Amino acid sequence: MILEAPSSSRSLRSVDLDCDLTVVGGGLSGVCAAITAARTGLRVILVQDRPVLGGNASSEVRLWILGATSHMGNNNRWAREGGVIDEILVENMHRNPEGNALILDTILLEWVHREPNLTLLLNTAVHDLEKSDADTIRSVRAFCSQNSTAYTISSPLFCDASGDGIVGFLAGAAFRIGAEGRDEFGELFAPAEASSELLGHTIYFHSKDTGRPVRFTAPSFALSDITKIPRWRDFKAGESGCRLWWIEWGGALDTIHDSETIKWELWKVAYGVWDHIKNSGRFPEAETMTLEWVGTIPGKRESRRFEGDHILIQQDIVEQREHADAVSFGGWAIDLHPVEGVYSPLPGCTQWHSKGVYPIPWRTMYSRNINNLLLAGRIISASHVAFASTRVMATCAHSAQAVGMAAALCIEKKATPRDLLEPSLMAELRSRLIRSGQFIPGATHEDSADLAPSAVITASSELPLANLPPCGETLSLTESWAVMLPVTSGPMPKTTFLIDASENTTLVAELRISEKPDNHTPDVTLRSIEIPLAAGKQQSVELDFETAIEGTRFAFVCLLRNEALAVHLSDRRVSGVLALCQAGNKAVAKSNIQSPPPGIGIDTFEFWTPKRRPLGKNPALRISPPIRGFNAANLTNGFSRPTRASNAWVADFAHEQPVVRLQWDTPQTIATVELDFDTDFDHPMESVLMGHPERDMPFCVRNVRISASTDGAGNDSSATTAVASKTSAATRLVAEIIDNHQTRAVIRLESPIVTDCLELQLLAPSVDVPAALFAVRCYGPEA
Numbered sequence: 206m207i208l209e210a211p212s213s214s215r216s217l218r219s220v221d222l223d224c225d226l227t228v229v230g231g232g233l234s235g236v237c238a239a240i241t242a243a244r245t246g247l248r249v250i251l252v253q254d255r256p257v258l259g260g261n262a263s264s265e266v267r268l269w270i271l272g273a274t275s276h277m278g279n280n281n282r283w284a285r286e287g288g289v290i291d292e293i294l295v296e297n298m299h300r301n302p303e304g305n306a307l308i309l310d311t312i313l314l315e316w317v318h319r320e321p322n323l324t325l326l327l328n329t330a331v332h333d334l335e336k337s338d339a340d341t342i343r344s345v346r347a348f349c350s351q352n353s354t355a356y357t358i359s360s361p362l363f364c365d366a367s368g369d370g371i372v373g374f375l376a377g378a379a380f381r382i383g384a385e386g387r388d389e390f391g392e393l394f395a396p397a398e399a400s401s402e403l404l405g406h407t408i409y410f411h412s413k414d415t416g417r418p419v420r421f422t423a424p425s426f427a428l429s430d431i432t433k434i435p436r437w438r439d440f441k442a443g444e445s446g447c448r449l450w451w452i453e454w455g456g457a458l459d460t461i462h463d464s465e466t467i468k469w470e471l472w473k474v475a476y477g478v479w480d481h482i483k484n485s486g487r488f489p490e491a492e493t494m495t496l497e498w499v500g501t502i503p504g505k506r507e508s509r510r511f512e513g514d515h516i517l518i519q520q521d522i523v524e525q526r527e528h529a530d531a532v533s534f535g536g537w538a539i540d541l542h543p544v545e546g547v548y549s550p551l552p553g554c555t556q557w558h559s560k561g562v563y564p565i566p567w568r569t570m571y572s573r574n575i576n577n578l579l580l581a582g583r584i585i586s587a588s589h590v591a592f593a594s595t596r597v598m599a600t601c602a603h604s605a606q607a608v609g610m611a612a613a614l615c616i617e618k619k620a621t622p623r624d625l626l627e628p629s630l631m632a633e634l635r636s637r638l639i640r641s642g643q644f645i646p647g648a649t650h651e652d653s654a655d656l657a658p659s660a661v662i663t664a665s666s667e668l669p670l671a672n673l674p675p676c677g678e679t680l681s682l683t684e685s686w687a688v689m690l691p692v693t694s695g696p697m698p699k700t701t702f703l704i705d706a707s708e709n710t711t712l713v714a715e716l717r718i719s720e721k722p723d724n725h726t727p728d729v730t731l732r733s734i735e736i737p738l739a740a741g742k743q744q745s746v747e748l749d750f751e752t753a754i755e756g757t758r759f760a761f762v763c764l765l766r767n768e769a770l771a772v773h774l775s776d777r778r779v780s781g782v783l784a785l786c787q788a789g790n791k792a793v794a795k796s797n798i799q800s801p802p803p804g805i806g807i808d809t810f811e812f813w814t815p816k817r818r819p820l821g822k823n824p825a826l827r828i829s830p831p832i833r834g835f836n837a838a839n840l841t842n843g844f845s846r847p848t849r850a851s852n853a854w855v856a857d858f859a860h861e862q863p864v865v866r867l868q869w870d871t872p873q874t875i876a877t878v879e880l881d882f883d884t885d886f887d888h889p890m891e892s893v894l895m896g897h898p899e900r901d902m903p904f905c906v907r908n909v910r911i912s913a914s915t916d917g918a919g920n921d922s923s924a925t926t927a928v929a930s931k932t933s934a935a936t937r938l939v940a941e942i943i944d945n946h947q948t949r950a951v952i953r954l955e956s957p958i959v960t961d962c963l964e965l966q967l968l969a970p971s972v973d974v975p976a977a978l979f980a981v982r983c984y985g986p987e988a
Contacts, residue, residue, distance in 0.1 A: 217355040218355065219354070219355045219357065221356075222324070222357070223358070224248040224359075225249065225360060225362065225612070226360055226362045226363075226616075227345060227358050228250070228251045228363075228581075229252045229371065231251055231258045231260070231327070232258075232259060232261065232262070232366060232582060233260060233290065233602040234260075234601045234605035235251060235260075235367075236258055236259070236317060237293075237603070237605045238364050238579075238581050240317065241608075241610050242612045243321075243322040244320065245613035245637075246613070247613050248322055248324075250323075250360070251323060251324070251326065252329050252345075252347055253326065253328075253329065254328065254331075255328070256351075257313075258310070260598070261504040261505070261598060262306075262309060262598055262893070263310055263313075264309070264310050265502055266503075267411070267446055267894070268407075268504050269304075270294060270599050270891065270892040270893075272535070272536065272597055272599025272603065273285070273599070274536070276889055277790065277814055277888075278789065278793035279536065279558045279790075279794070280558070280560060280725050280814070281536040281562050281725070282725040282815075283846045283886040284534075284536050284562050284886065285889060285890065286602065286644070287603070287644045287845070287846075287886075288603065288606045288641050289316070289602070289641075289642075290603055291884070292316070292642075292947060294890040294892065295884050295902075295947055296316075297892050298902075300312065301892075302897040302900050303896055304892065304893040306892075327349075327351075328349050329349040330347055330349075331347045332348060333346040334346060334372065340575055342372070342577055344357050345357075362612050362615060363578055364579040364580075364612065365578060365580055367584075368582060369508045369509060370511055370580075370584045373511045373572060373575070377575065378511050378512075378578055380509040380510060381509070381512065382401070383400055383402060384399060384402050385399055390516070390518040391518075392588060393804060394557070394805045395519070395590050402457065402544040403456045404506035404541070405453040405454045405542065406454065406455045406460065406505050407449075407450055408500040409450075409452070409475075409499075409504070410445055410446075410496060411445045411496075411499075412442075412443075412482075412497055413494065413497045414494050418493055419493060419495040426469070426473055427476035427479075427480050428473050428474055428477025428480075431478070434548065435548070436547075440481065440482060442482050442488040447893070451553030452471065452547050454467060454474065454547055454548065455471075460506075476499070506542075506583075507592065510586065511572055511580050512573050512574075512586050513568050513580065513585070514571070514573050514623065515528075515568035515569055516587060517565065517566075517591040517595065518591050519591055519806055522535065522591055523557075523806060523807060525559060525562070527647065528566035528568075529631065530625075531645050532567045532607035532643070533565040533645065534600075535562065535595050536559070536562040536600070539556070539557045541590070542554050557801055559808070560808055560810055561719075564646045567607065567625060567634070568586070569585045569586040570586070576621050578622075579612060581604065582601045582605060585604060603644075606638070606641070611625055611634055614633060614634050635648055636652050640879070642948065642949050647723065649843025649844060655983065655984060655988075656984065656985065657840070660869050660983075661869075662838065662868075662981075663837055663868070664863060664866070665863045665866075666856045666859075666863050667855070667856070668857050668975060669857075670834075671827065671831035673825055673826040674777065674825060675703055675774065676775050678822065680774055680822075681768065682764060682770045683766065684786050685763060685764065685765045686764050686772065686824070687785045688783070688784050689725070689785060690760050693756075693834060693850075694753075694755060694756055695753060696752070697716060697750050697754050698828050698831075699749045699828070700762050701745050701748070702825065703743055703744070703773035703825045704744050704746050704771065704773070705741070705742045705772075706742075706770055711767075712746060712764065713734075714736065714748050715733045715762075715763040716731045716748075716750040716763070717730050717760070717761040718731060718759070718760055718761065723849050726810050726811075727761040727763065731750065745827075748762065757849050761813070763787075764824075773825040774823065774824060775824065775826065776973045777823065777973045777974070778973060779835075779855060780835075780855055781834075781835070781852070781855075783821075783887065785814060786813065786815070787811055788812065789812045790814060797811060798812070799811075799812065818899065834851050835853060839851070839852050839854050839979070840865065841980070844980075845979040853883060853977045853978065854979075855976070856975045856976040858972075860976070861968065862966055862969070862976075864967075865965040867983070869962070870961070873960065873961065875913075875958050875959075875983050876958075876986040877951065878940070878963070878982070879950065880950045880952070880982075881949055882947070882948055882978060884902040885902040902946075903971065906976050906977065907970065908945070908967070909941070909966065909967050909968075910940075910965070911941070911963060912937060912939065913936065913963055936964065939954065939958055940954070963983065965978075
């Protein structure tokens with residue numbers, strides 16, 4: 206029993222903590238920055254003011270995680286973000302294809318909890334800080350409402366991933382709010398004059414069918430006149446969650462200090478919409494439906510944007526400008542919303558895409574005037590127009606991983622964030638990021654510590670892409686279709702399709718490429734040919750474009766729309782080969798051609814997009830001569846996804862258990878083996894609501910046996926992602942990966958081995974998908 210005498214005042218319980226990096230904000234950006242830094246050995250404290258992690262992706266808001274893939278609705282092929290955010294999305298797909306936001310909460314908590322160098326403070330809000338001088342933060346002060354404890358957290362580096370930028374604001378970091386005028390940066394899509402307009406907040410709701418009649422009485426504060434929402438006719442009884450992203454408001458207010466006011470207005474709208482669905486008489490199908498969940502906090506889109514040494518602008522995105530300090534990338538559309546939100550008569554958004562992904566430079570990720578302040582999430586240094594693209598969660602998380610890795614390099618080299626612009630330090634940062642799974646447009650993995658490039662790498666088979674046999678299905682050419690093929694310099698191979706014609710007609714085929722080799726927008730037509738066809742089934746139609754291809758790139762063999770024709774399909778799928786449809790995705794584009802008004806600095810081009818599995822099958826196809834771009838040399842070319850080439854080693858379809866062999870001239874001491882698998886970077890893996898028909902990607906190799914030719918210093922080896930195995934007389938099985946579904950396997954051996962040869966035996970995912978691998982890296986004990 207505790208008895209306390211009266212007192213004039215009391216102090217809160219206080220705890221002083223210190224670490225190498227303090228990350229404030231536990232949304233996806235803060236989570237990915239903290240995990241990335243902790244894995245390098247930094248002591249990290251992650252401060253989150255909510256009871257769960259994930260921010261807008263969490264069960265408190267329930268927005269799906271998206272980035273450059275844009276629902277597969279743009280031309281950014283294989284553009285899902287890599288690194289920690291990829292691990293989370295792949296794991297969520299594996300455990301939670303139904304898209305339950307509560308399951309995603311557990312994955313985020315697990316990913317943070319399992320890092321020994323990472324301390325998590327939930328329900329803890331930063332409210333003050335102390336500086337050691339005008340330009341340097343010494344510590345932040347925070348309060349946890351659940352344990353009534355005041356924390357003082359000291360560290361040499363701070364990362365503000367709080368969304369509204371509380372640390373940057375308190376520290377005096379330069380920031381801006383609102384839209385820049387057109388003349389400030391020459392952004393043609395910006396308003397003529399600077400304004401205070403912002404993107405607003407959103408609150409979602411979920412409903413379910415109970416199977417019996419359910420009454421609903423609206424609260425007194427609910428919107429009573431649904432016609433005050435100009436788009437009120439767009440509401441549907443079965444539509445809920447983030448499909449109602451356009452229930453948005455607050456862009457004309459102070460989205461920080463007026464946030465509670467905005468929340469009440471959004472509650473008014475949400476309950477008013479449900480009252481309309483239940484009680485207007487327009488939705489008889491809603492009789493048995495009940496309101497299951499309404500968000501208690503709004504999902505925020507925009508507030509402060511802090512200034513770094515570079516402010517990303519519209520031209521960086523549309524022109525895909527290169528930056529020597531690029532450490533991340535984006536690819537979501539420039540996506541702006543009317544300031545009146547749900548009460549506006551205008552469409553809920555205006556989305557303008559670039560022709561490919563764009564690099565994001567390091568200079569946008571630290572404060573220009575606070576020496577030890579790193580920026581992550583939607584607050585990075587960008588104009589209002591550029592922010593409209595960089596703000597989405599997967600892009601924010603991917604850039605935040607660069608912040609976490611940069612923090613480690615700063616601590617190691619006793620450098621400031623700005624110091625990392627020095628070319629050798631930037632090269633080191635980029636190399637470490639790519640090794641961890643980060644994708645940086647145009648950048649390859651170059652690491653002198655990696656032993657794999659010095660080996661002679663051979664494989665028991667390499668795919669000559671010559672034939673994708675028919676499966677019995679056909680696809681009517683009610684839309685134009687294309688197949689993307691990774692080709693090299695020289696004559697374009699002949700392609701033969703199997704086609705049914707319902708009447709005498711003409712097939713129009715085109716050979717296209719992208720103007721920029723790393724893009725996947727087929728905006729250059731090399732040749733068009735017309736082939737008369739008589740009515741008949743299963744006609745072999747050879748396309749010989751008699752055209753030379755310049756450089757390594759993807760070629761698009763296009764069969765233009767003709768409803769009298771149907772092309773035969775194949776069940777076979779290959780890493781780096783895709784079938785595309787010339788069609789838009791209404792979720793992210795108004796039509797199948799982006800046609801902006803003149804004078805806004807946006808390109809006009811066609812959308813060619815894949816269909817989601819189980820659709821999207823490749824056409825049955827014969828190729829002569831075969832495409833031979835799937836060789837074992839790709840395993841050390843520095844890319845771990847298709848870019849201008851497939852970049853994958855792919856085995857022959859006939860080889861169920863192919864072997865990749867690394868042979869060195871002299872014995873090597875190996876402590877770590879890293880493998881990069883194909884988890885289909887073209888798949889967005891939306892985290893909630895959507896629902897997906899598959900848990901694991903069909904291209905991903907699940908089982909690998911790793912053997913060494915000689916005994917090393919240790920006995921059996923094992924790894925976090927590997928299973929210890931017995932030895933044999935001739936070769937020693939040092940590790941075995943079983944039931945893999947992740948993109949990256951990092952196999953850390955308990956004891957280093959000494960060998961001049963490693964063999965990887967892979968099991969093909971299925972009879973219709975051959976074994977494939979993007980990269981193998983080998984490191985000694987010190988790497």
